[in-house]
Amino acid sequence: MARPSFRERALVVGSHDFREADRIVVLLTRTRSVVRAVAKGVRRSNSRFGSRLQPFVLLDVQLYEGTNLCSLTGADTVEYLAHGLIEDFERYTAAAAILQAARRYAVADDHDPFLFDSTLAALRRMRDSADPLVDVDEFLLQVMMHEGLAPSLFDCANCGKPGPHHAFVAALGGAVCGNCRPPGMVNVDEQALRLMWLLAHGHREAAQQLLEGSNGQQLAAMMHRMVSQCVSVQVGSPLRALQLGQ
Ligand SMILES: [Zn+2]
CATH class of the missing domain: 2.40.50.140 (Nucleic acid-binding proteins)
Structure with a gap:
């Protein structure tokens, strides 16, 4: 047969x-x-x-x-899709991280085209990306949302207390309140959590305003660390290219 x-x-x-x-x-x-x-x-x-x-x-x-x-x-x-990627190291590694992430987040026997379509869209956008790491984080946050893995960005991930909160523990599922926060945690700016929320929900323009503010670069770096921690917890290891900005 x-x-x-x-x-x-x-x-x-x-x-x-x-x-x-x-x-x-x-x-x-x-x-x-x-x-x-x-x-x-x-x-x-x-x-x-x-x-x-x-x-x-x-x-x-x-x-x-x-x-x-x-x-x-x-x-x-x-x-x-490689035009604009192979000439630019940052875009290239970011695009490689997108492919690596897509492979890791793919679920067996899933017939939903969301992951494929968003991967393709993210690669197309990357060709003229002004900020490759922010674009990777946006892609990852939206994939996490779709897969039901989005970190909690306002309510405490541990006890549900409404935020804004100022600590983030990926292993606990996101932002945590003062009571649930383990000792020794670095403070997180609530605007970085807001930035993640905006990108996860597709509000790129509002996110862009935050990124263009006076502490935009700091917020982006903070977001990148939090997104990377989520990836490590969710797929078991960090994405190589994602360590660029750290
Ligand atoms: Zn709590």
């Missing part, structure tokens, strides 16, 4: 060489979450589509289901 095949929009979020001329690619697909597939012979110079299996290329792929791995038998370029 022929194996079922399907076509999908996909982004390469990981790959490694396999056997003599094959490659295993990890794809973030639009409606099948993360798919691992073997691409046979793609490391040979005459491969029809091997060179397209790169990060920052939106692909239309042909896959066949297999027992453990799918087989990738074709890949067409839909959109080349």
